[in-house]
Amino acid sequence: MIGLPHYLVLSSLLFGMGLFGVLTRRNAVAILMGIELMLNAANLNFVAFTKFVDPTFVRGHVAALVIITLAACEAAVGLALIINAYRHLETVNVDQVNLLKG
Amino acid sequence: MARLAWLIPLFPLASYGILAFRGRVLGERAPYVAIAAMAVSAVLAWGTFLEQVLGAPPFVWRAAWAVGGERVITVGYTVDSLSSITVAMITLVGGLIFVYSVGYMHGDPYYARFFAFLSLFCAGMLTMVLANSFLLMLIGWEVIGLCSYLLIGFYFRRRSANLAQMKAFLTTRVGDTLMLVGIMALFWQFGTVDYQTVFEAVHKGAEKASAAVRLGPWEIPVVTLTALLIFGGPIGKSGQFPLHVWLPDAMEGPTPVSALIHAATMVAAGVYLVGRAYPLFFFTPHHEALTWVAWVGTVTALMAGLIALAQDDIKRVLAYSTISQLGFMMAGLGVLGYTAGLFHLLTHAFFKALLFLAAGSVIHAVRTNNIKEMGGLWRSMPVTFWTFLAGFLALAGVFPFAGFWSKDEILLEAYHHDPAIYTLLTAAAFLTALYMSRLVAYAFFGRYRGPEHPEPDPWLPEDYARAGVHGPHHGHEAHRGPHESPPVMTVPLMVLAFFALVAGFVGIPGTGPEGGSWIHHFLKFEGFEEAGIHAPSFSWPLALRSLAVALAGIGVAWVVYGVRWVRSDQVRAWVGPLYPFLRNRMYIDTVYAWVFVRGGLALAAGLRWFDVHGVDGLVNLVGGVTVLVSRLHRLFDTYVVDGLVNLIGWLTRGLGMLLRPLQTGRAYHYILVAAAGLVIIVVVSLWRL
Amino acid sequence: MNWADLRWLVPELVLAAAAVALVGADLLVPADRKRWLGGVALASLVAAGAACAVLLTDLGGLGAPGVRVFADTYTVDAFAVYFKLVALAAVALVALVSLDYFPGRTPHLGEVFSLLLFAGVGLLLMASASDLILLLLSIEFVSLSSYLLAGFLKRDPKSNEAGVKYFLYGAATTGVMAYGFSLLYGLTGSTILYDIAARLERAGPAAFLAVGMALAGFGFKVSMVPFHQWTPDVYEGAPTPITAFLSVGPKAAGFAALVRTLSVGVPLEQVNWPVLLAALSAVTMTVGNLLALLQRNLKRMLAYSSIAHAGYVLIALAAWKSPWALQGLLYYLLAYLFMNLGAFFVAMVAAEGTGSDEIPDHAGLSQRAPWVAAAMVVFMLSLTGIPPTAGFFGKFYLFAAAVDAGLLWLAALAVANSVVSLYYYVGVLRALYLMPPAAPGPIPVSAGLRAGVLGALIGTLAAGVYPQPLVTFMEVARRLLGS
């Protein structure tokens, strides 16, 4: 029988993977992809918890839907900023975008 | 008059406002605004003072300012014998210094700014003295600290002045913040910072106040801890050991500043505060807070006296002398000599301001601060000489000058309280006479050792050159050698010299009721009577003994520096390493510079390095540890572990190569630090909480 | 739903309506009239402020308990109203100085102001949200608007970089926070803080984990170590009015949300968070201060100093059991709003006159812009915590709270830190007052900027000189939080 722990293990792996992507990618778009994985992990948790802990009010579904929408907004905003930065700095690699430091 | 006392600080404040924003327009007329404001304040202050002398009851006015629950913070002012006599002294000395500054600072391109700062300073000082609560006191206290900072660095192009102002501000802030914690502790114990309420509560012994705090191996009652924290403020502001280091450097400011702030008023604020908060110190178990005050004062008096012996800069000698005298005052307050300590505060203000102003007059005649380049000035500058002499005799404690009476009071109290303190203070009194005589002998006697045409100071800011000024006062071309200062400077000297002579007379036995002195009658602490403590009565043998000590100091100096039966370099040879030790101010400043300044900067640099290279460094650290581990392992088992070690070593090297072109400011480094921080936070919470 | 509940949302509705209207108006208004849009934004902010005051009377005056609407997901109480007013003041002052800053730098004036207003709506929501979903949403609302504003100067490489960095860092922490929230939900079966508080008792160590991960998000918003590293880079690169906004608005709202989440949602018996926050507070103030010491760039210096101030404010959470803690936090954030905004506004004046953000380049500002330099003295002294400025009372409250809660070591550390901070704040004043100016001639100060500096100055002094009204308000807000 597939229970809550299975989902938790899966989501934590997905979360760790996403974080790993965020930490090891140079390309800003690739970092964004890592962030999407982290958000999906959180969503998986929310939906799984709904089934196993809170099936009456299904608040987790609402949370998941909100987070999906936020992810879309984040992608739009982030990609816009990245495109614009690329236009002026001619790179999307985070380590080459470093006028600001110290 | 007492009801008008709140106006006293407002006139200088208004003068500051006018000068700050209209000073440029006023130009040469700027000082008149400041002096007029000060004169009005002085009239009010003396009126208030005389009213108190004639027996008016103390007057307190307060208004609620912030009320939170049961806690009320008030603002207002207190007029009683202590505050009225202090404001009278401040307005008088301050006014005279303002007048003197008209001549001294004449031609300075920032003439109006100078008087603006001086006015703001006086406003802060008067607020501090008249305040009704620790909070308002603190406000005035910080204002005078700020003005002191601004005035020390008045010659802002001089690097040494910039360093000195920083040092002064930072050092005194250390004390101030301790005091702030103390005030918060009071607020915590009594829910108020109003003097009257706090002192009544301390007297009765509040529950929270009598609890004990464990500090390492010691148990300290909360009230004692609070008193000592508050004493941190006076330690900083009044230049007590170990926070005295800023005061000698503060002599970088113009001389009237040294006279006003670093001799007569600001440094006295600390002593005044201990006097004001005397119940807090007195009502600690066994008066233990006062014992601390006494010993801090005694150590300071002796230490500064010793250092002053080996200084050649006229203002630095006077600065160390000030520290030493402030130590005397603290010691006096500490040995239950409430009146004695505050009496010395008042007399000292007159004669030390006099000495500084006279020193300023000398410096601008000879263009140097070094007493070894002066000499024979008594002939060319008679007024300066005679007034300086009056100040010298008062400071040395020669009968019948002011210092004799007040210092003798302190020694008398110490004699009856603690023989050890008495002995040390007597030694300090001897040193006072000695170093001051040395100063007088070098500066005023012998032959003139400076150049015929004193050059303008090399450090004089370029602004001054542009303004066509060679020095803060005029016309040297017609004279040969040093000459007397103009009347606008010498008249204040004469007035102060008069006070240096007579200010002590209020301490003559028989001037007050029942054969006591007037000052004992006027300035007394009510807690003593209740506790059955009586001030020791004047004793001629002791007075003669302290006079003899002063004369002995002068005599020894005469032998070495006057008639030169013993040459000073012989003395230097006898004392061996003691001389460089004293000359370098016992190396206290040096140690502070190393420990605090460099230490702090190194810590900051380290943190910055971590912030910038953190990840890089972490990787290197991992690499370093790996290499270390690998070496240890190799000793253990060459065959089995070798492969693994090689792998790790290869990884480390590979990483290092990848890391070599590492730059900073990368978002993923930051996120890594955050993630690692998160792991640490959670692990530590799970483990410890 | 109950339509009557909408009356508790009037300030949010006013701002949102104005923001949407500005987007539309931007298309219609000709390019040379666009400054007019800023006026609309300001007017809507004032209207929202008035609406907040009305909320207070609707609540039944200061002493009345709060109202929970939308099935407990939204709480309107004195605490929330206080933070709403703080947020509105911040946005209004920033909008004021933006009036003259953005024209000439970007053609999209309508969007700037509408994004500012959107961020303002987010701040208002953060102050009241008592539900994890709404909290996440409102934090993200503020964040998204802020990313865009930070990168708004499209042709300025520094602004581009600030936008990208801020986005990447913020989005990553949002991911972590969302995960933490999901755990809190799983542990209690609810997203509403009041339910969470009631059901958290059997969570055990998992509660620590969830709270820790949630802290990442809040820590990012308030620049708490170790979630602080974005601060100096973004502050330096973002357009200065936006930097000013970032340094106060999201920080204040972040603290509001943090306080509400922890005090309402996480009972002390389950997670002893004050101890954790005491450690974080100590580290945050020390790191911020020491790093600020080394900065020569005014905006970076203020960025590190804002980290240090976050550390001071965290004292309130560390000393939570003291009745003065929350009062200190409320007061300090208001004081910080005025003094820090003021400092950034003066930095704008200085940058305008010298074309640089380096502190030594601002030498002699006292002669080129005397009133502004005098205001800077007040701001710097207030940031240091010298009486009678607002910063002094803020520190007084917070340090007293630490002493009261028995955290003597933390109070001592905070005091030591404020001594250190003196060094770099006074360094600014030294440059302004004691150094000769590099170039002659007065610096022109635009009307909006002048009004902004004046507003910040009045706020800093008024809160310091006559704190009584605030004290009353804060007392009430403290008593009623979570009741």
Add this chain to the structure above:
Amino acid sequence: MNAEALAFCALAAMVLVGGALVVYSRNLVHAAVSLVPTLLGVAGLYVLLHAEFVAAIQILIYVGAITVLILFVILLTEGATGLRVRQRNEQVPLALGVCGALVALLWVVLLRVPWGPAAGPLPPYNPGAVGRSFLMPYVLAFEVTSLVILASLVGAIVIARREE
């Protein structure tokens, strides 16, 4: 092993393999395309968890919109694949350590929690509740979401638009 477990395993494998490709692939286009099976796998899991509506939205927004957007930007900025430049930075081992520690921590803590309601069996899953939840307590969240979308779009358009 029943059908549910089988489905779970298949979907989990899809998610994990896809995820690994997303974070590890050198070719950025491959990485972006690998998002599709990952997100679809998650959507499948939602279906397993009786969250059909969420699954639909997931497919619609994530797979349909976000992935395409990302792919688009990669093509625009990296000259198709991004293969010419190094894609991974220098902190792989450290990141591995931190992520590993975090995941281990999550496992250690979460697998010991007695999940589920405090007492009694759970009520049955109720699909109608979703709609009611949307409208009843979370109406505010939904309104705000629409505002967030508006703000993001306006800002994104301004920022992304090429200036003349």
